[in-house]
Amino acid sequence: MDIIGAPLKRVDAKEKTTGQAKYTGDLVPRNALVAKVLHSTIGNGIVKSFDLTEAWKVPDIVDIVTCFDVPDIQFPTAGHPWSTDKKHQDIADRKLLNTRVRFYGDDIAAVIAENELAAREALRKIKVTYEEFEPVITVEDAMKPTRIPIHEERPDNVVVHSSYEIGSYEEARREPGLIKIEGDYETPIVQHCHIEKALSFAYIESGKIVVVSATQIPHIIRRICSQALGVGFGDIRIIKPYLGGGFGNRQDALTEPLNAFLATRVAGRPVKLEYTREETFNCTRVRHAMKFHIESYVRTDGSFAARSIIAYSNQGAYASHAHALVANAINGFRMMYPVGAIKGEAYTVYTNLPTAGAMRAYGIPQIGFALEAHVDDIVAKTGFDPIEFRKTNMMKLGYVDSLTTITCHSTGLAECIDKGERYLNYTEKRNTYKNQSGPIRKGVGMAIFCYKTGVYPISLETAACRMVLNQDGSFQLQVGATEIGQGADTVFVQMAAHTVGVTVDKVHLISKQDTDVTPYDSGAYASRQTYVSGMAVKKTAESLKAKILDFAGFMLHKDPWDLDIKENFIVHKHKEEHLLSVAEVAIESCYSLTNSQHIAAEESHHCSDNTYAFGVCFAEIEVDIPMCQIKVLDIINVHDSGKIINRQTAEGQVHGGMSMGLGYGLSEILKFDPKTGKMLNGNLLDYKLMTPIDTPDLHADFVETNDPTGPYGNKALGEPPVIPVAPALRNALFNATGVAMDSIPLNPEKLFFAFEHAGLYK
Amino acid sequence: MARKLVSCTVNGTKRHYHIDVRASLSDMLRNEEGLDSIKHGCDVGECGACTVLIDGKPFNSCIYLAIWAEGKSILTVEGLNDVKTGISDIQQAFIDAGAVQCGFCTPGFIMASIPIIESDKPASRDEIRRQVAGNLCRCTGYEKIVDAIEKTQKKRIAERKSSS
Incomplete structure (x- = not known):
């Protein structure tokens, strides 16, 4: 039976139904300290001072860190591959704790205590003096010239403004006989609601800061932590256990940078930083609210002559993934119906609301609602059949x-x-x-x-994989790509087994990522892993197979080019007869007195499609x-x-x-x-x-x-x-x-x- | 802070705990017994990830005080794993139906479904949904979870009929 397409049961299902699967919260050491973040109770302003007198009196308090104590480093949080080109780097617009308060719930101080109750009590006893400004909630309000900038680097609160034009929109819409339909559409702020809350714990081991985190993107989190703390990439190690859902929220640095810093404040003793559900809602990421104005000019034959869109994206307090989402939205507007002249324009605007970031389908649910609602508005006004109209104009x-x-x-x-x-x-x-x-x-x-x-090609697409053959003919499969519930691990096992030529039980997948050990991969987002990381798995499997066949050729005195692997056996290409088992090759390769080789393969793949x-x-x-x-x-x-x-x-x-x-x-x-x-x-x-x-x-x-x-x-x-x-x-x-x-x-x-x-x- | 002795049965074994009177049952079972199948998704009884059976009925153990467990019998997913016969039919049904994704809600859902599969009254899909309405899942849309519970209930009813 072909393994690709087979309904293989999930490789992690048994662990998850028995309670054996360990998530971040199940791995916290018993001696861990507990950290809690003090969030601002104003939406816009500046922290002037703290009174910590009463908080320090709480028994079991270990440390209190405020926005005046953190490194003077602004860092980006978006889970994008880093760009060595300055122009394409993510916006670095926050510190570990912020003096400039930009939304109701901003991180302004943190408490470390021996236990959670002490940490919570100390938080309640911290007194804060603010200078308050009027919060700005809507994009329209934020773009008024009279507003105090939310970030001084963006005086007009516009994070990015971009536009494109395919053909000449002005010329195309003047074609005689066109029907004009226009509409305004709006989508709300929503949240991912993965059932596992945002959390991590951090400690220092062998001189490295280790952060165990519920993240979709361990290798990217390592880079962000190193930037936020001003230390080397190699000084940080990120471990990602089983994850209780992500949906894009964890394609961003959430608790990790601050948690890494807090571990350095207590000589490396483990510190847990777990958000409550309410903090997970308010202080992680949300989906961007967007507003769209769409104009369409349609011919009487049901084809588009010209169409345009203006989009406004409410970014909230910090840039995170910033303009990438609304840019994706107006690109999706163009790609879905690539007919006639098309013009797009988009603004991403800071407001004093929770930070918007990546969420399942990255701007396309927003434009998907607006555009497909608009298409039904067109067919209602013109009388075209909704299916025929779409088929006429959609991508071919x-x-x-x-x-x-x-x-x-x-x-x-x-x-x-x-x-x-x-x-x-x-x-x-x-x-x-x-x-x-x-x-x-x-x-x-x-x-x-x-x-x-x-x-690709908007950003880098790269992935790596490692396979190490065991003496019994089975092998470990290790990828930097992450299992976040979607089933990535299972399909990687299917791919590896299929390409090497073994049954799925011979593939031992290592689900956990550890940036000190695991090959590089940018992680789970953009529905990229079966495609991009799948290429790395295939390439590595081909490499492993070639090495196994080389050794089999040596054992059989045959040209490896004539050989193949089918269902755990070495065979002649196009023949069924079993010449050797993969297990026999594996054990001989390990213990051969004349030609021992430890067969393993590691490949990375730079995806360019x-x-x-x-x-x-x-x-x-x-x-x-x-x-x-x-x-x-x-x-x-x-x-x-x-x-x-x-x-x-x-x-x-x-x-x-x-x-x-x-x-x-x-x-x-x-x-x-x-x-x-x-x-x-x-x-x-x-x-x-x-x-x-x-x-x-x-x-x-x-x-x-x-x-x-x-x-x-x-x-x-x-x-x-x-x-x-x-x-x-x-x-x-x-x-x-x-x-x-x-x-x-x-x-x-x-x-x-x-x-x-x-x-x-x- | 005051501590109190609590005696209860956990997954079939009699246990005694000297516990902080403010502790939740979920904290006691996770911290004292290492029963990590009990998950905390909200800590206020909204998500159901911490569901355990107390004297056969599903409860959110995060909002059930540990001291209330005095004299009670508590069952968690770990108690369904039999060292000799392996996992239970409902766990296997979750695997077979594809009802598991990220897995964080899975133990809670399995525990919430036990009164349904133990009932002799066949439950419709809507009735199954109503009975597990206190449990949230963001991965599966509940479709395959309902499949797993429905299938196991039918199997159990057929087994009881054939043995009676």
Whole structure:
């Protein structure tokens, strides 16, 4: 049986169902001190002074560090590969603790104590004197020239402003006979809500600062900690155990730099820094709220002549991933329907809100909502068929994006649409559900997306892998790429076994990353690992196989070129007869009295290509107009992610993304006090993520293409499932009620005003 | 701070703890017994990752005081692992169904599902969802978790029918 595509059970599932799997919090040494961070209780201002007198009196206090005690170093936190080109380096705009308070909850001091209760009590007893400024919550307000800059390096609070133009927009929109459709769309601030909170612990061992952390990006965290503390890369060691979910939040330095510094304050004794759930909401990262203005000029044949977008992204207090997300959004706007003249412009703006960073699909859920809502607004106004209109204008095979060179090497998007359409019987239902009356109405909606695989060529794509053969013919597989719940470890085992020619039980995957030991990889983000890290696994497996065959050739007195490995045995190419087992080769290679060799392979791969994944969501809903509620009756996502390496884990990714998309579309929004910028619902009760009873049965399906650039024909899958769900629900609501919502979530509060405005309560 | 002696049964074994009266059951079991399957996702009873069975009923052990466990019988995922027969059917069903991703919520979900699989009344998928509504998962969309619980309940009911 072909291992690629086989429904192999997850390699870590048994450990995780028995409680044996160790996460960061399970590894904290018993003698660890406990650190707690003092967060500002104003949203904008300056710390003038602290009164620590009462705090120092708390028994079991070991140290108190304030923003006046930390190194005078500004560092970046974004989980991007470092750029040696200064122009492309991430923005260094924060210190370990900050005197300049930029949001309600900024890190201004830290306490280290023998136990958690003492640390908490000391925090309560610290008195802070601030100079307060009026907090700035919205992008519009932040861009007013009268505002005090949130960062002195950006006097107008604009982090980055960028634009592009394909063809001549002004010329193209003057073509006679065009229909103009414009709209404004808005998406909310939401949060990742991985169930394991943000945490780490740090200590000094053999002169190195060791940080054990719940991170997606251990090698990048090492670089950031070294920058933040002003020490060498080699002075820091990051260990990443099993991780309780990430979704992009942990593609950023969170507790690690401060935790590393705190360990140096107590002579290297272990210090734990674990955020509460409320801190995890407020003081890690959130998804950027974005606002879009879209204008489209459509010909009577249903093709785009010209279209434009202006986007505003609310960055919050610190740059983190900054403009990369909204730039990705306006790029996605261009790539999805690359027809006619296209103009894009985007602003990323500092405000006094929690810092926005990476979150599953990196700007594309935002543009995915705006663009696919806009497309249904176009078809409503023009009468075009929503599927035909999309098929006419969407990206086709061979498309080369002129600004990034990213090429459409394979596409099954049209087949995905057809499969979803047939599943839901969309076209017929859409017509049936038009012009309903009464309080309970049904509707169907759909939305499509494209998503690139990894970050090349915008950023570096590189990965490395190591395999070490054991005397029994099994081998260790070690990658810098991280398992964060998505199933990476399992597919790496499948890839390695397939390419070497052994059964999966011969592959011992080392899940934990340790930057002193593990080969380099930039980590889990951008749905890159099966593609980019998969290339490194394939390259290393080919190298290991060649070395095994070399030694087998020596043992058999045959030319290794004639040999192959099939299911743990050395065979003649194209023959079935077993000449030797891999185990026999392995033990002889180790203990040969004349020719001992310790067979191992290590390769790194510099990826220099990219490819698009595609997909679609079709949803049917029931709307209770008096109750302002939406019930999802049926929902399916169909994905083209190239060849599916493991159907079961792939379905799991789709289900999880759909659930997150349902929350994004229906209920999730972080709320803030407009006067102070204080987060109002940063806990798992008041923040409405999907619970079991909110979640309908989820259907996942695939159209398998064989991408020529993917190491095994595969393309991105981890992030994409979240993208099309919210716009499909919005378009279903439009079909059911005629109400075209321009923002999410479609929660009762918002629906009430929209239905009232539309006259549905008359 | 005051400490108190607590005697209870943990995964079938009688135990005695001299415990800080303010300690939660989850802290006691993690710190004194090393039962690391009990996870802390919120510390206030919102996420269900710390779910254990107390006298057969699921509780959030993070908001259950350790001293309340006096005389009670507590079961965690570690108590389902039999040294001779291996893991239990519900654990195996989670593996087979693909119900495990990051795994942080998994032990809590498994414990929350035990009253369902031990019940003779067949539960619909919606009823299963209602009964585990106190447990949150951000990875799976609950789809394969419900699959695993549904399958195990059906299997258990069939087994009880054939043996009676």
